[in-house]
Amino acid sequence: HAKRSGGNTFEVFADKMAIQYEHELHLRNKLQKAIEQREFEVYYQPYVSARGQRIIGAEALVRWPQPDGSFISPAEFIPIAEQTGQIVPLSKLIMRAAIADLAKWQVGKNFTLSINLSVKQFQRENIIGTVSELAQEYQVPLQQLQFELTESVMVEDAQKVFRELAELRTIGCRVAIDDFGTGFSSLSYLSRLPIDTLKIDREFSQSIFTDPASPTICKAITDMAHGLNKMVIVEGIETPEQADFFMRQGCMGLQGFLFYKPMPFDEFDKTLAAETTQHE
Numbered sequence: 001h002a003k004r005s006g007g008n009t010f011e012v013f014a015d016k017m018a019i020q021y022e023h024e025l026h027l028r029n030k031l032q033k034a035i036e037q038r039e040f041e042v043y044y045q046p047y048v049s050a051r052g053q054r055i056i057g058a059e060a061l062v063r064w065p066q067p068d069g070s071f072i073s074p075a076e077f078i079p080i081a082e083q084t085g086q087i088v089p090l091s092k093l094i095m096r097a098a099i100a101d102l103a104k105w106q107v108g109k110n111f112t113l114s115i116n117l118s119v120k121q122f123q124r125e126n127i128i129g130t131v132s133e134l135a136q137e138y139q140v141p142l143q144q145l146q147f148e149l150t151e152s153v154m155v156e157d158a159q160k161v162f163r164e165l166a167e168l169r170t171i172g173c174r175v176a177i178d179d180f181g182t183g184f185s186s187l188s189y190l191s192r193l194p195i196d197t198l199k200i201d202r203e204f205s206q207s208i209f210t211d212p213a214s215p216t217i218c219k220a221i222t223d224m225a226h227g228l229n230k231m232v233i234v235e236g237i238e239t240p241e242q243a244d245f246f247m248r249q250g251c252m253g254l255q256g257f258l259f260y261k262p263m264p265f266d267e268f269d270k271t272l273a274a275e276t277t278q279h280e
C-alpha cells in the first residue's frame with residue numbers, strides 16, 4: 001500500500017513538473033515572438049518627495065499586453081527572460097521606449113527616470129554603450145537616468161559589476177539598489193557599493209504596523225543608508241500612516257499606490273501637466 005501511494009505521489013509531482021516545464025517552454029516561445037514583434041508597453045509609476053509629496057521621478061515598468069486585454073505580469077516573464085538571455089534584447093526595447101518617452105515629457109532637470117536592469121545585461125551587454133547611445137540619440141541628459149538593480153547582481157562577477165556601476169555614475173547616471181533587505185548582501189558590501197540610492201522593499205514598508213520587527217529593520221536600514229550618504233526611496237506605500245513613518249525617518253522618496261499606480265505614457269503626461277498647474 002505504502003509503496004503504491006508513494007508511486008502516486010511521485011507521479012503527481014512528475015506531472016506538476018511536466019506542466020510547469022511546458023508552461024515555461026510555451027512562454028519562452030511566445031516571448032521570442034513578442035520581442036520580435038515589439039509587443040511590449042512601458043508603464044510609469046511616479047514617485048514623490050517625502051516632504052512636499054511632489055513628483056520627483058518615475059520608474060519604468062514593462063507591460064506585456066495580451067489579445068484579451070489582460071497583461072502577463074513581469075514577475076512571471078522577467079525571470080524566464082533572465083534564464084534564456086532574452087532579457088538582453090527585451091531590455092533594449094524597454095530602455096529605448098523609456099528614454100524616447102522621457103524626451104517627450106515636460107519635466108524639470110531634477111526629474112529622474114528609473115530603469116530596472118538585470119544581472120545578465122552586465123554579463124552579455126555593453127550597458128554603458130547602450131545607455132550613452134540612447135541618451136545621445138534622444139537628447140536626454142544622463143543625469144536624469146537612474147538604474148535599479150537587485151542585490152542578486154552582486155553575487156556573480158561582483159568586480160565587473162562594481163566597475164560598470166561606477167562607470168554609469170561617472171557618465172552622470174544614478175544607481176539604486178532595488179528591493180533592499182530581501183537579498184543576501186552583507187552590510188560591509190553596502191558601504192563599498194558604488195550606488196546613490198537604496199530602495200526599501202515593500203515587504204518591509206507594508207509590514208511596519210503588523211510585524212513588530214519591521215519598524216526596527218526599517219529604521220536601521222534608513223539610518224545606515226543616510227550615514228553612508230545614500231538616498232532612500234521606499235516602495236509599496238499604500239497608507240498615509242506608512243508614508244508618515246518613512247517621512248519621519250527622513251527618507252527622500254516615496255513610491256506606492258497611495259500616490260500613484262503604474263500608468264501608460266499618456267496618463268503620466270496628463271498627471272505631470274495636472275501637477276504643474278496645481279502648484280502654479
Ligand code: C2E
Pocket residue numbers: 045060061062073074075078091094116117118148178179202235236237238255256257258262
Ligand atoms: P520592482 O522593480 O521592485 O517594481 C516595483 C513593483 O511593485 C511593480 O510591480 C509595481 O507595480 C509594484 N508596486 C508599486 N507600488 C506598489 C504598492 O503600493 N503596492 C503593491 N502591492 N505593489 C506596488 P510590477 O510592475 O509587477 O513589476 C514587478 C517586478 O518585475 C519589478 O519589481 C521588477 O523587478 C521587474 N520588472 C518590471 N519591469 C522591468 C523591466 O523593465 N526590466 C527588468 N529587468 N525588470 C522589470
Ligand code: MG
Pocket residue numbers: 059116148178
Ligand atoms: Mg525596480
Ligand code: MG
Pocket residue numbers: 178179199201235
Ligand atoms: Mg523594487
Ligand code: MG
Pocket residue numbers: 179201202235
Ligand atoms: Mg520589488
